[in-house]
Amino acid sequence: MAGNVLGFVAHHRKAFLTPDELAAFLRVNRCTLQQWRNQGQGPRFLKLGHHTIRYLRSSVLAYLESTASPPAPGRHRSRVLRQLQAGGASK
Numbered sequence: 011m012a013g014n015v016l017g018f019v020a021h022h023r024k025a026f027l028t029p030d031e032l033a034a035f036l037r038v039n040r041c042t043l044q045q046w047r048n049q050g051q052g053p054r055f056l057k058l059g060h061h062t063i064r065y066l067r068s069s070v071l072a073y074l075e076s077t078a079s080p081p082a083p084g085r086h087r088s089r090v091l092r093q094l095q096a097g098g099a100s101k
Contacts, residue, residue, distance in 0.1 A: 024097050026056075026064040035094070070094060 032053070033040040046052030047063070053073035056064045071094050078091070 025067055027067060027070065029063050029065070032065050032070060067094065067097070 027035070029040050029043050033043055043052060047055060053065050054069040056066065058064060071091070074091055074094065
């Protein structure tokens with residue numbers, strides 16, 4: 011059974027970001043993420059227990075997509091969106 015749990019965690023680890031990982035990736039202060047959570051803004055998050063916060067990579071991507079302005083003709087997606095889609099926010 012322990013092997014199944016460890017396998018599940020290893021397989022899905024990249025699906026979740028910690029507040030520190032997301033703050034570093036977005037280049038914002040961790041307190042900014044906390045303010046967003048308190049105000050009902052920012053990417054959707056999971057609260058596991060009393061103190062553990064995790065962000066689903068797919069929720070972060072959806073949030074960034076929803077807040078992005080339309081690209082100018084001939085422009086490509088931002089670096090942040092490309093990296094997030096490629097799994098580049100994990101440590």
